[in-house]
Amino acid sequence: MPAKKFKPEDVIGKPYRRGLLPYGGAVTRGKISSAISEEEFRATMKRLKAIIP
Numbered sequence: 001m002p003a004k005k006f007k008p009e010d011v012i013g014k015p016y017r018r019g020l021l022p023y024g025g026a027v028t029r030g031k032i033s034s035a036i037s038e039e040e041f042r043a044t045m046k047r048l049k050a051i052i053p
Contacts, residue, residue: 008035 011020016027025035
């Protein structure tokens with residue numbers, strides 16, 4: 001059975017619980033206000049690793 005792929009749009013607006021933001025995001029007043037997809041996370045980490053020796 002394939003693993004379920006994380007979709008940021010599925011969690012935005014829901015009450016925050018531990019583990020709902022595996023790649024980062026923001027919580028405002030106990031609700032998730034933004035979430036980052038795996039692709040965005042990997043692109044950001046790739047850019048950071050390129051500038052940090």
